[in-house]
Amino acid sequence: MAQVYITSNLKRFFKDIDQISIACTTVQEGIERLDQEHQGIQSYLLDDTGALRKHVNIFVNGTMVQDRKTLRDKVAAKDKIHIIQALSGG
């Protein structure tokens, strides 16, 4: 099971999210699983086309995902997935 860590900014809208364990082989699959447990979160992370939103980043074991359009980056058991938003001011 991969461990998913969610930015606190997103926890504002999904209050029951804490540390999450998800079985998945790609980032895209992981987001689908996440959405099954926390309905609607996919629309916060991906746009209408399924691509990662412009100011959202996902890291797998500290490496930024390469495939922002279809999120086929591989995930293995015990990997750590961090979901963060770009920092912006104002």
Added chain:
Amino acid sequence: MDNVNILLGTRKGLLVYQYHHNKWHLRDVFFEGIPVTLAHFDPIKKTWWALLDHGHWGCKVHRSMNGKDWEELPAPIYPENAFAKEGVRASTRLLWAFASDPSSDAIWMGTEPGGLFKSESNGRDFILNQALWNHPSRMEHWFGGGRDYAAIHSILLHPDNPNNILVGISCAGVFESTDAGLHWRPINNGLKADFLPNPNAEVGQDPHLLVRCQAKPDVLWQQNHCGIFRSTNGGRNWEEVSETNGPAKFGFAIAADAEDPDVAFVVPAVSDENRIAVGKELIVCRTRDGGKTWDRLQNGLPKGPSFDIVYRHALDLNREWVAFGTTTGNVYVSSNSGEEWTCLSNHLPMVNSLEFFDAN
């Protein structure tokens, strides 16, 4: 006048002011810190709407049935075969217009990149209006004005004819459907787009906002990029009513009186090139003769320097009040048709939308 409310959609949340005991009070703040592009109370369905643009997390639709408790609904989503331009899949970038069908549960939303969406279920789900999206003019003649793509900012449903729908699109123009959205045609005769090689082009005009006199629904007004225009025949012809030597010309917002087809308000800005208050003084202009003349209303407004401009959805009037909110977080109200203004606050976030509502 008691129990009149103002809904403010701001860059930092949805603010609700209420007039009570001869004063305006900040009654509620919702979505604190989140940009609200449009806040609306639907008096027909007794529903509050907040259209959000999180930036990071995309555009979201929230609805309340009591003005207190909000639920998030699925936002309009473009289908897989919808392309904003060749090779670029369409994705909702902005929720910018709202209209409610008085005769059914249907509501409409306008978006960037130019899609008009309809929900038959008061917002439970939305479907892209394919007829407008697939209009042959869209790919070649619609374009973004200050944004990447064309966007729908105005949706007018005819009060007596549910089949008649008008939309205002920046930049494309005004489009009309007479069969409830099955077919659309541009109705821009008389407008001018002096930024185009052909200023009289049928498509490519830039209405900034389209409004209607509810009692005389064939009377339409638009604050356009290239002036103020009025139609007395439902948009079939437009006549420019800008001032020749006065400030009432460029701007974003326009508000039409619900009863008197000759009365409208605008808040002018300097020009396309220099978007600040005219003469660095905040001025509201009002016409009472269908745009033949414009009064300058400044009593109570700051003498300057002012850099405020008023976005297209941030000016409203009802039977007793006129109000507007500005890009620099100022809100002014008037209870005598703009003759005198009172400041509601100088310390608010940028105001995206302002609307009066009476929930009683």
